Amino acid sequence: MIISDADHHHAGEWLDETLRITKKGGFLFFHDTNDKNFPTLKGIESKIKNKGFMHYHFREKSREDERTQREWIFVVKS
Numbered sequence: 001m002i003i004s005d006a007d008h009h010h011a012g013e014w015l016d017e018t019l020r021i022t023k024k025g026g027f028l029f030f031h032d033t034n035d036k037n038f039p040t041l042k043g044i045e046s047k048i049k050n051k052g053f054m055h056y057h058f059r060e061k062s063r064e065d066e067r068t069q070r071e072w073i074f075v076v077k078s
Contacts, residue, residue, distance in 0.1 A: 008032055012040025015047050022077045034059070034071035048075055 011030070022028060033041045048055045055075040058068050 008038040012044050026077045028075040031072035032070050033073055053078055
């Protein structure tokens with residue numbers, strides 16, 4: 001298991017490497033994906049979609065019990 005609350009300014013730049021070292025069936029979580037101060041995090045969902053990974057983006061408009069202003073993405077590496 002890897003847990004990191006690292007450099008939000010560059011975290012989205014590490015996506016390919018993060019996916020490479022995560023085993024098949026592993027889970028990834030990315031938070032603060034709605035913060036305009038962290039533009040590399042805002043692009044993570046489109047990269048995940050392009051790679052075809054199952055994911056769910058928790059947002060302000062998600063189901064009531066799943067709503068979050070800061071937003072986060074849950075990904076399963078396939």
